[in-house]
Amino acid sequence: MSLVENELVKFMSKFDEHPFQMVIGGETHLIGEGDPAFTVVFHKVPSVGDLLTSTSIALGEAYMRGDIEIQGDLYHALYNFMGQMGKFSTDTKSLKKLMFTSSSKKNQKKEVSSHYDIGNDFYSLWLDETMSYSCGYFKNEADSLYQAQCNKVDRILEKLYLKEGMTLCDIGCGWGFLLIEAAKRYKIHGAGITLSSQQKKKFEERILEEHLEDYLRVELMDYRDLPQLNITFDRVVSVGMVEHVGRDNYEQFLSCAKNILKPGGLFLLHYISALKEYPGDAWIKKYIFPGGVIPSLREILHIAGDLRFYTVDVESMRRHYSKTLRCWNENYQKHRDQVVSMFDEEFARMWELYLCACAATFMNGIIDLHQILFTNDVNNDLPMTRWY
Numbered sequence: 001m002s003l004v005e006n007e008l009v010k011f012m013s014k015f016d017e018h019p020f021q022m023v024i025g026g027e028t029h030l031i032g033e034g035d036p037a038f039t040v041v042f043h044k045v046p047s048v049g050d051l052l053t054s055t056s057i058a059l060g061e062a063y064m065r066g067d068i069e070i071q072g073d074l075y076h077a078l079y080n081f082m083g084q085m086g087k088f089s090t091d092t093k094s095l096k097k098l099m100f101t102s103s104s105k106k107n108q109k110k111e112v113s114s115h116y117d118i119g120n121d122f123y124s125l126w127l128d129e130t131m132s133y134s135c136g137y138f139k140n141e142a143d144s145l146y147q148a149q150c151n152k153v154d155r156i157l158e159k160l161y162l163k164e165g166m167t168l169c170d171i172g173c174g175w176g177f178l179l180i181e182a183a184k185r186y187k188i189h190g191a192g193i194t195l196s197s198q199q200k201k202k203f204e205e206r207i208l209e210e211h212l213e214d215y216l217r218v219e220l221m222d223y224r225d226l227p228q229l230n231i232t233f234d235r236v237v238s239v240g241m242v243e244h245v246g247r248d249n250y251e252q253f254l255s256c257a258k259n260i261l262k263p264g265g266l267f268l269l270h271y272i273s274a275l276k277e278y279p280g281d282a283w284i285k286k287y288i289f290p291g292g293v294i295p296s297l298r299e300i301l302h303i304a305g306d307l308r309f310y311t312v313d314v315e316s317m318r319r320h321y322s323k324t325l326r327c328w329n330e331n332y333q334k335h336r337d338q339v340v341s342m343f344d345e346e347f348a349r350m351w352e353l354y355l356c357a358c359a360a361t362f363m364n365g366i367i368d369l370h371q372i373l374f375t376n377d378v379n380n381d382l383p384m385t386r387w388y
Helices: 003-012 048-053 055-065 074-082 105-116 120-126 145-159 177-186 197-209 223-229 247-259 282-287 297-306 318-334 336-342 345-363
Strands: 020-024 027-031 039-042 068-071 167-171 189-194 216-220 233-239 261-273 309-316 368-376
Touching: 003 020, 003 027, 003 048, 020 074, 048 055, 055 068, 055 282, 055 345, 074 345, 105 197, 120 197, 120 318, 120 336, 145 177, 145 261, 145 318, 145 368, 167 177, 167 223, 177 189, 177 197, 177 216, 189 197, 197 216, 223 247, 247 261, 247 297, 261 297, 282 345, 297 309, 297 368, 318 336, 318 345, 318 368, 336 345
Parallel strands: 020 039, 167 189, 167 233, 189 216, 233 261
Antiparallel strands: 020 027, 039 068, 261 368, 309 368
8 A cells, every 4th residue: 555545544544433334445444433424435545735724625625526436325324424524634724715705795795696597407407396405304204305495485474473565575495486475375475585596586487476566675685785775675585695604794694684674574594504613614615515504503693682572483493404405415416417518527516515515414404494583672562372
């Protein structure tokens, strides 16, 4: 075994909580004790220097290039391996520009567009008919992905306690399914904002298809510009948006939501969360969500309290998101050849790694998903029972 191969085995030996096999140059090496949970074949050995700079980037790029192959189920392997992400190396000093990007309006629009403007044709391959790109809610074991996404929207709308004629703002509205359902079911008047031109285009098409022009509108807008509209809403919702604003902007984000919300109004925040405050994963930032930072539950609640947002309800949907991602990956694999033809093999491997890695990290608790329901100052008019 060469010096480089020996250094790799030595570096990887610390990830021994769940035994696995490494195959390098035809030789098999067991990491940990017991029956191996999975096998990794190294066609090309990454340098230990790269692994020390960013374990995540070095291994992620090796998988993308095909230098690494996983024998067996990718999600299963990542579930066993990524619970040990606390042992990953990340040189934040040398990766400063990647880990801590500008939160200017111009740069955040660029970062959001880099992910969400890949193309509606791409997302429609593996999302369900609702085009919902956030955590579903599986009320029953047999629920389909479509049913889970409908369940999720039902749950949000029920928590918002909507009444006919109310106004609702969706900050980061995506392709618009939530607002469309709210308008059809409750006859609310809604406004959605997004930084993705592709999402805006699709949402506008759906508004016309559903004949909801008198009820809904969508704007290409930064959340920081909302207060300038001088409009207040009965309800505000934000699903999967705050993760994009950056840690320094959480207070500004929540302040903007408060600024456009009527006194006593309800604000539902649905977002990927974490136990503690981390700068984020280097590979995810480089290839999937530039500038993305996951807030901890405690920092959001701390800021909200300072702004006199009263916390009415907090619900974790961590395992629901893991199942959602596995459903997405199942759909993705059915259309993988189309993804390759639209982009290339490296892109296809990048996205399957992203979907499976996120499913694994939700399942083993590295990340969570929380829905928080706030009232803008005190509201004594809501039903007293939690499950109104």
